[in-house]
Structure formats: structure tokens, C-alpha cells
Amino acid sequence: MSEVKNVLSLHGISKFFPGVKALDNVSFDIRPGEVHALVGENGAGKSTLMKILAGLYNPDQGNIIHQDKHVKIRNPLEARTRGILLIHQELSLSPELSVAENIYLGAWPTNFFGVLKKRKLNKDSLIALSAMGCDFGPKVRVGSLSIAKRQMVEIARAQAFNANVVIFDEPTASLTDTEKEQLFNTIRELKARDVGIVYISHKMDEIFEIADRITVLRDGTVQGTVHTKDTNINLITKMMIGRELNTFFTRANSEIGSEVLRVEKLCRKGEFENVSFSIKSGEVLGLYGLIGAGRSEVAETIFGVRKADSGKIAWMEKEINFPTPRQAIDMGLCLAPESRKEQGLVLNMSGKNNVTLPHLVKYSNYTVMDWRRELATFEKYREVLDIKTTGADQEVVQLSGGNQQKFVLAKWLCNEPDLLILDEPTRGIDVGSKSAIHALIAGLAEQGLAVIVISSEMPEVLGVSHRILTMSEGRLNGEFSGMEMTESNLINAVSQHLEQTA
Amino acid sequence: MKQTLVKITTEWLMRNHIWAFLFLVVIFFTFASPYFLSINNLSNVLTQSAFIGILAIGMTLVMINGEIDLSVGAILAVSVALSIGLQNSGLGIWTSVMLALFSGAMLGFLNGSLIALSGINSFIITLGGLIGIRGLVFVYTGGDALIVKDFSYTEYPEIYLGPFSITAIIFLSLIAFFQWFLTSTKHGREAYAIGDNAEAAYDAGILVKRHVVINFTICGFLAAISGILLSMRLGTAEPQAGRIWELWTIIAVVLGGTRLTGGYGSMLKTLGGVLTLAVVQNGLRLMNTPNYVELIVMGAVLILALGLDRLFTSKTRENV
Incomplete structure (x- = not known):
């Protein structure tokens, strides 16, 4: 292959933050018409690098060459006028505007x-939208669009500004599989128009599907850049974490006991209908389905966040109805919700206070807090869960996704529950923390806890569960255990129902 | 065809609930007091509402931008004091008015610059302004009321165009202009973008800080206009002029439906809010309601109207 020209290249970029070297002598290049994936654990420096490209940070050392010219990208406007476009994970749109x-x-x-x-x-936007194959007009209020369509609006900027470099930051985090396919088609179209694409993701299967080259970052340094066809997931993971992960998933080897929870014909209009299942102590039950299938709604209804329209819930073989989460928590049912940052944690509160927050009655004497007991609990779970934090008073907002998720778990484990519902327990966290959490789930089940794992990541459900339920469009449509738990069975179950209703 | 018209009207009323509320209030007072529904009285209400109304225009702009200005009452007092004080010290009427307008704009500019440069919340900065600027007024007037010497100054508000006083005409023109400004200029629309999602706006290359400075300057300038109209009407400059008017202004804007958190609102909503406040106050006075009862009713009206807003927005959301 002859030497290909780069559309954008970075040479020896370093960036320091107080006390941290976020990037150390990083070199990275993007060719026109290629998808270059950027991977690494949380805190490896991906976002810093991305923010430098988008003009949100200025590098302390090194230089940037864009279309054969030395440039400085001082602010977002400059990045955009040069044709460098960043598509945020949390979309950067104004919902009230058109x-x-x-x-x-x-x-x-x-x-x-x-x-x-x-x-x-409106005319120019219509051109950009139709070039993208969007089925909505330029005058629609963005707030009324689905997440996938909002993302299309952001990508339409690439068309409108004639971008030559587009950076995607975790673009599929909240997309369904069909929407993901649409996104990939769009990416391929951009590629065909010689746009250079940077693709940042935690999801290895996506990276191997779409990327031409992969660059691995670890602790702010480049571990290497490889062609996708010359490598495999194990090699990349090894580069990312600096060791080999032998067992990605650990399935609990536990004794299945008596029934903990039984749900019968649970319905909630417009969200789910006729949901029936049961779970026994020591069991890990996987609930697989795409986002929007109604999985989280079922969990929240059992937990008392939402009200069911009809159906029964039996707790320890007694019929029960939790009016609010308080009663559920007191009975030993806990839910670690889907969105860690909005529902799971009070971000500006310390780790210790987050852990004891739902159980303040237990940590106080006549409403006066007993901080010694609080601290003891915090230290206990910090050790058990191996949470990396500077101390009890560090605010959780400063921690990585993996450590934050461990605090969510600690918060519920210190209540010594009988059933733990984990909604997307490893979304957006790095591979190392992921396997730690999987091992933890297995450990808990072995101690006799019942665990429901809700996930849209198939390998995760397959890896940790004893039994798997599949869900789509508000209905349970399959149950698999033992040898039946295979990828193709799950896919068939989920898609069959989609076809029937289509 | 008829049905679609009904549908469009109900939808508009759902988004601009305050006008429906105003309509109900007007009907109520029409039956409650025989003096209410006369051209003379309504013209009076409009004129009286103009002072808070003009403050509310600036406040709406600042609030859509996601900020708040608590110093508008104090800036109004500065403008009242300067326009009369400078005249009395020998400057011409129009020179004094221009200087008063300029000082209002400069105080707004100062507010905006401090917010933009320091990054401190506008609530805090303008709370400082509320106290500090009022102090300036006391220093300038020496704590006493200034009385205008040239009484031709107080004759300007007597100019009428049909039932509309010049004060009301200025108010309505400003509403019309700023409604257009918000919907049709780059600066106006960008204010929504900033209030809605400041980070997205910054990432898109919008100069967020410049917007803040410009909007606070406009807000100060409008407060000064309101002050000049008030000084013409009263002929005196009380150092306490416009005290707690910033609260009534915020109430009017929020009553109209503009969001305190930014990104949503319009001048037409604010007009509705201002008129509702003025009509309720006027109606209660015509019914000889004691002053303290008036306050209780006004408080209840505020909560009631916002309750209506919540009911409607939750309904329209369900429809989506």
C-alpha cells in the first residue's frame, strides 16, 4: 500500500492537569475515508484527546497538523470552521430550538x-437532512425527537459544515440495535465521502465491525495502533489493561433455594403487559432486551417507583404491593437503576454519604447521625468492593464510572437485601471494572442472594445468568436456561416478536 | 375548517395559558364591579402596568438567557433620580433623559460584565446591585425626594393617542419590537440556545459571555426607560422609587410562563403576565379590597396561574 495522506495528525501531544498527566507524548493520525477507533479504559485519556481535537482544551505540548498545515485549535468555533466536528455522548443540542x-x-x-x-x-438544513436520509423536517422542535433522531441532527452538522473529520464519542450508548445499524450506515456514507472518522467506544464488537484501525490508550500514553484485520479482541483488551483477562464472565456456582419474588400478569398501559416470572434465592436471572423494551419499567414497577395497572407481585410467597421504594427497601428488595448519574447517585455528595443515604435510620440515634458507624460501613464496603477513592469524603462526581457503580452497589449491599435488581450494571464502564462487577454478582448469588441482571449486552447476560428471559416491546417472549442460552436463541426470540407486530 | 381553527386556538392557549387566565379574570371583574369594563379604566390599567411591564421585557430577555436580574428596581430609581436631578442642576430636559438612559445601560453593562468575567451566579451579582445601586441613589439624592422644577416635564405623559397614553404606546411598541427581536434575530434566538443548553451553545461556537453582557445592558437600558416614564408621571424622585419592583417583575414574567431556568418564554407571554397582575390589582381596588387582602389574593393568583401552567404542560406532554 502506498503512503496515505493524513487529514489530521497529532504529534507528541501532552496535557497536564493539576497532579495528573492526562496525555503523555501522544501521536495519533486520521486518514480520509477511514474509521479510526480510539479505545482505552476510563481515565486512559480518550476524552482529553477528543476535547483537544474539538478545541475545548489546548494541549500543553505537541502540535497538530490539519490538511498539511500546522494549526492551533483554540476554541470549538475554530474546530468547526476547519471541518472538525465532535459528536458528544451526551448530545449537545438545544431541545427548545428547531x-x-x-x-x-x-x-x-x-x-x-x-x-x-x-x-x-430551513432550506439549507433540508438539504443536509435529506442527504442523510432523515424522515423529519427542519422546523421540528428537537425536544420532540427520539434520541436516535437527535443524534442524526448532530450528524447532519457534518453534512452542513462540510466536515472532514468527525469524532463520535460513545455514539451507540443509548441506541437500539436497528438504530445502531442506521448509524453505522451513516458512518459508512461519511467514509465514502472521504471524511476521516474517530470512533470512541467501550463496545468491542462495534469497534471490530466498523473500525479500520484501532489505537489503544492506557494511562495517557499510546499503547499502539493496529489494523483491525490484524488483531482480535483479546489482543486489544490485553493492550488496554496491560494484562490478559482469562475469564470475562463468572457464573455463580450457587445453591438455588426458595422463591423470593413472583410476578404474575403485571401490566402497565403503554409500557408492558402480561409480565410473569419468578426468581429463587441464589439465582441470577438475566433479563435481555433492547433499550425501550420495557425492562426498566418492569423493574421500577416492582420496586414501587411506578404503579401497575393490574397483576400481582408476591414477595416471599406473600402477595404485596410496594407503594413507594421505601417499603421495598425495608423488605430487602433493592434496585440499582439504569442511569447512574441521574438516579443512582447524588453526584456532589461524598461516597460515604451516598452509601448510607437510603438507610439513615439505621445509622442514627434518634435522628442524630452516628458518623462512626457510617464510616465503618463505608470502610467495609470500600475494601470488599475494592473501590478506588481518596477517602470517605471524596465526592463521587470525581470518580470513574466503574468506581461510581461500585458505590451504587455498596449502597444496596449494606442493606443486606434478599433480591437485587441491577439495571445495566456495566454500562459505560471499563473492561477491568466490568469483570470485577461480574465476579461480584456471582459472589453475591453464591451467598444466597437473588439477582436480576437487566442488560442489552448479550455477552454479559449470557455470561452471568443461570436463566434468561427475553423481552421486546413490553412483552416477555422467551425463557432460556442451560444449553439453550445461546446468542442465536436470544436474537431469534427478540426479533421474532418484532416481526409479528410489524 | 372550523374544527382546525378551534384546535389551533386551544393549542395556542395551552402554550400561552396566561391569556386564558387573563380572560377569566376580566370576565370575573366585569361582573364583580360596574366600573371595571370601561375604556377609561382599561386605558388606565394599561398605563399603570407599563412601568413593571417595561422592566419585565428586560427581565424576560435575561431569563430566557438563563440568568436573573434583581437590580432592575434599583436601576429604575437611579434613572428617576438622575433625570430629575440633572434637570434641576441646569442641564436641559433631553440631555438629562439621555444621561439617565446611558447610566441605566452602563449599570446593566456592569452587571453583565461582572457576571461574565467572574463566573459568579447572576442572582448573587445582581443581589449586590440591588443593594449597592440603591445606595448610590441615596447618596445622590441625599435621602430626600427631588421635585422637578420645570413642570412642562410632567406634561408629556398627558399625550394620548385615542385611549392609549404615550406610556402605554411605548410599552406596547417595546413588547412588539422585542418579540420580533427574540424570534427573528440571531442574537434573540441564540439567547434561547444559551438558556436551554449553555454547554451546547458554547460548543457550537456561540459567544456565551458576550450574550450575557449584551442582555444585561439591554435590561438596564429598559429599566432606565421605565424610570424616565415614571419620573415624568410623578414629577418627583423618591430614593425609594421602584422598591421590590424587581419581585413584581419576576412574578409577572413567571406568571406569563417564561421559565426561570431559561430557554423558554416569549414577550407575548410576559405581556399576558403583566396585564394579569395589573388587572387583578385594579379589580381588587375597584372592589375596595383592603391592601393586605390584596396581597393575599395576588399571592394566590400567582400559584393558581402556575398550577394551570403545570396542568396544561403535563397534558400537552402526554399528547406527544
Whole structure:
């Protein structure tokens, strides 16, 4: 192969934060028409590198060459005018503005007096949208669109600004499989137009599907850049964490005891219907389905966050109805919700206070807090779960996703529950913490705890569960155990129902 | 065809609930007091509402931007004091007015710059302004009321166009202009983007800080306009002029439906909020309600109208 020209290359980039070397002499290049994946554990420096490309940070050392010119990207506007576009994980759109206004945000066409040229704005946006194959118009309010469509609005910016480099940061985190396929098609189209693409993700299967080259970062340094076809998941993982992960998944070797929870014909209009299942102590039950299938809604209904329209819930073989989560928690049922940052933790509170938050009655004498007991609990679970934190008072917002998730677990484990529902327990956290959490799940089940693992990651469900239920469009449509638990069975179960309703 | 018209009207009312509420209030007072529904009285209500109304225009702009300005009452007092004080010290009427307007804009600029440069919350900065600027007024007036010497100054508010006083006309024109400004200029629309998602706006290359400075300057300038109109009407400059008006202004804006958190609102909503406040106050006075009862009713109205807003927004959300 002849030498390919780079559209953008970074040489010897370093970036220091107080006390931390976030990037150390990093070199990275992007060729036109290629998808270059950037992988690494949380805290490896991916986001810092990405923010430098997007003009949000300035590097302390090193230089950037864009289209054969030495450049400095001082702010986001400069990045965009050069054709470098960042598509955030948490989308950067204004919900109250229209699609067209969002596409051209910051670069609206105006006349001499600053009056908007709305017609031109809408016309240009329509061109960009139709080039992307979008089925919504430029005048729609962005707040009324689904997450996948909002992402399309962001990608339409690439078209509108004639981007030559597009950076995707965890783009599939909240997409369903079909939406993911659409996204991949869009990426391939961008590729065909010679746009250089940086793809940041935790999901290895996606990276191997879409990327041409992979660069691995660890502790702020480049571990290597490889062609996708010359490598495999194990090699990449080894580069990422610096050791080999022999067992990704650990299935609990536990004794299955008596029934803990039974759900019969649970219905909630517009969300799910006729959901029936049961779980015994010591059992790990996987609930597989795509986001939007109604899995989290079922969990929240059992937990008392939502009210069921009809159906029965039996706890320890007695019929029960938790009016609010308080009663559920007191009875020994705990839910670690899907979104860690919004539902799972109070981000600006310390780790210790987050852990004891639902159980303050137990940690106080006549409403006065007993901080010694609190601290003892915190120290106990810090050790058990191997949480990396500077101390009891460190705010959880400063921790990595994996450590945050461990605090969510600690919060419920110190209540010594009988049933733990984990909704997407490893979303957005790095491989190392992931396997730690999987091992933990197995350990808990072996101690006799019943665990429900809700996940849209198939390998995870297959790896940790004794039994798997599949769910799509608000219905349970399959139950698998033992040798039946295979990828193809799960896919068939989920997609069959989709076809029937289509 | 008729059905779609009904549908469009109900939808508009759902998004601009305050106008439906205003309509109910007007009907109530029409039956409650024989003096209420007369051109003379309504023209009066409009004129009286203009002072808080003009403050509310600036406040709406700042709030859509995601900020708040607590110093508008104090800036109004500065402008009242300067426009009369400077005249009395020998400057011409219009020179004094211009200087008062300029000082209002400069105080707004100062507010905006401090917020943009320090990154301190606008609530805190303008709370400082509320106290400090009021102090300036006391220093300037020496604590006493200034009385205008040239009485031709107080004749301007007597200009009428049909039932509309010049004060009301200025208020309504400003509403119309700023409604257009919000919907059709780059600066106006970008204010929504910033209030809605400041990070997204910054990432898109919008100069967020410049917007803050410009909007606070406009807000100060409008407070000064309101102050000048008030000084013409009263002919005196009380150092306490416009005290707690910032609260009534915020109440009017929020009553209209503009969000305290930013990113959502309009001048037409604010107009509805301002008029509702003025109508309720006027109606209660026509019914000879004691002053303290008036306050209780006004408080209840605020909560009631916002309850209506919540009911409607939750309904429209379910429809989506």
C-alpha cells in the first residue's frame, strides 16, 4: 500500500492537569475515508484527546497538523470552521430550538442587521437532512425527537459544515440495535465521502465491525495502533489493561433455594403487559432486551417507583404491593437503576454519604447521625468492593464510572437485601471494572442472594445468568436456561416478536 | 375548517395559558364591579402596568438567557433620580433623559460584565446591585425626594393617542419590537440556545459571555426607560422609587410562563403576565379590597396561574 495522506495528525501531544498527566507524548493520525477507533479504559485519556481535537482544551505540548498545515485549535468555533466536528455522548443540542436552528447553531445566516434568514436556514438544513436520509423536517422542535433522531441532527452538522473529520464519542450508548445499524450506515456514507472518522467506544464488537484501525490508550500514553484485520479482541483488551483477562464472565456456582419474588400478569398501559416470572434465592436471572423494551419499567414497577395497572407481585410467597421504594427497601428488595448519574447517585455528595443515604435510620440515634458507624460501613464496603477513592469524603462526581457503580452497589449491599435488581450494571464502564462487577454478582448469588441482571449486552447476560428471559416491546417472549442460552436463541426470540407486530 | 381553527386556538392557549387566565379574570371583574369594563379604566390599567411591564421585557430577555436580574428596581430609581436631578442642576430636559438612559445601560453593562468575567451566579451579582445601586441613589439624592422644577416635564405623559397614553404606546411598541427581536434575530434566538443548553451553545461556537453582557445592558437600558416614564408621571424622585419592583417583575414574567431556568418564554407571554397582575390589582381596588387582602389574593393568583401552567404542560406532554 502506498503512503496515505493524513487529514489530521497529532504529534507528541501532552496535557497536564493539576497532579495528573492526562496525555503523555501522544501521536495519533486520521486518514480520509477511514474509521479510526480510539479505545482505552476510563481515565486512559480518550476524552482529553477528543476535547483537544474539538478545541475545548489546548494541549500543553505537541502540535497538530490539519490538511498539511500546522494549526492551533483554540476554541470549538475554530474546530468547526476547519471541518472538525465532535459528536458528544451526551448530545449537545438545544431541545427548545428547531432542527434547522440546531444544525447551524452558532453559524446562523443573517443579514447586515443580525436578522435571521429563516428561509435560507430551513432550506439549507433540508438539504443536509435529506442527504442523510432523515424522515423529519427542519422546523421540528428537537425536544420532540427520539434520541436516535437527535443524534442524526448532530450528524447532519457534518453534512452542513462540510466536515472532514468527525469524532463520535460513545455514539451507540443509548441506541437500539436497528438504530445502531442506521448509524453505522451513516458512518459508512461519511467514509465514502472521504471524511476521516474517530470512533470512541467501550463496545468491542462495534469497534471490530466498523473500525479500520484501532489505537489503544492506557494511562495517557499510546499503547499502539493496529489494523483491525490484524488483531482480535483479546489482543486489544490485553493492550488496554496491560494484562490478559482469562475469564470475562463468572457464573455463580450457587445453591438455588426458595422463591423470593413472583410476578404474575403485571401490566402497565403503554409500557408492558402480561409480565410473569419468578426468581429463587441464589439465582441470577438475566433479563435481555433492547433499550425501550420495557425492562426498566418492569423493574421500577416492582420496586414501587411506578404503579401497575393490574397483576400481582408476591414477595416471599406473600402477595404485596410496594407503594413507594421505601417499603421495598425495608423488605430487602433493592434496585440499582439504569442511569447512574441521574438516579443512582447524588453526584456532589461524598461516597460515604451516598452509601448510607437510603438507610439513615439505621445509622442514627434518634435522628442524630452516628458518623462512626457510617464510616465503618463505608470502610467495609470500600475494601470488599475494592473501590478506588481518596477517602470517605471524596465526592463521587470525581470518580470513574466503574468506581461510581461500585458505590451504587455498596449502597444496596449494606442493606443486606434478599433480591437485587441491577439495571445495566456495566454500562459505560471499563473492561477491568466490568469483570470485577461480574465476579461480584456471582459472589453475591453464591451467598444466597437473588439477582436480576437487566442488560442489552448479550455477552454479559449470557455470561452471568443461570436463566434468561427475553423481552421486546413490553412483552416477555422467551425463557432460556442451560444449553439453550445461546446468542442465536436470544436474537431469534427478540426479533421474532418484532416481526409479528410489524 | 372550523374544527382546525378551534384546535389551533386551544393549542395556542395551552402554550400561552396566561391569556386564558387573563380572560377569566376580566370576565370575573366585569361582573364583580360596574366600573371595571370601561375604556377609561382599561386605558388606565394599561398605563399603570407599563412601568413593571417595561422592566419585565428586560427581565424576560435575561431569563430566557438563563440568568436573573434583581437590580432592575434599583436601576429604575437611579434613572428617576438622575433625570430629575440633572434637570434641576441646569442641564436641559433631553440631555438629562439621555444621561439617565446611558447610566441605566452602563449599570446593566456592569452587571453583565461582572457576571461574565467572574463566573459568579447572576442572582448573587445582581443581589449586590440591588443593594449597592440603591445606595448610590441615596447618596445622590441625599435621602430626600427631588421635585422637578420645570413642570412642562410632567406634561408629556398627558399625550394620548385615542385611549392609549404615550406610556402605554411605548410599552406596547417595546413588547412588539422585542418579540420580533427574540424570534427573528440571531442574537434573540441564540439567547434561547444559551438558556436551554449553555454547554451546547458554547460548543457550537456561540459567544456565551458576550450574550450575557449584551442582555444585561439591554435590561438596564429598559429599566432606565421605565424610570424616565415614571419620573415624568410623578414629577418627583423618591430614593425609594421602584422598591421590590424587581419581585413584581419576576412574578409577572413567571406568571406569563417564561421559565426561570431559561430557554423558554416569549414577550407575548410576559405581556399576558403583566396585564394579569395589573388587572387583578385594579379589580381588587375597584372592589375596595383592603391592601393586605390584596396581597393575599395576588399571592394566590400567582400559584393558581402556575398550577394551570403545570396542568396544561403535563397534558400537552402526554399528547406527544
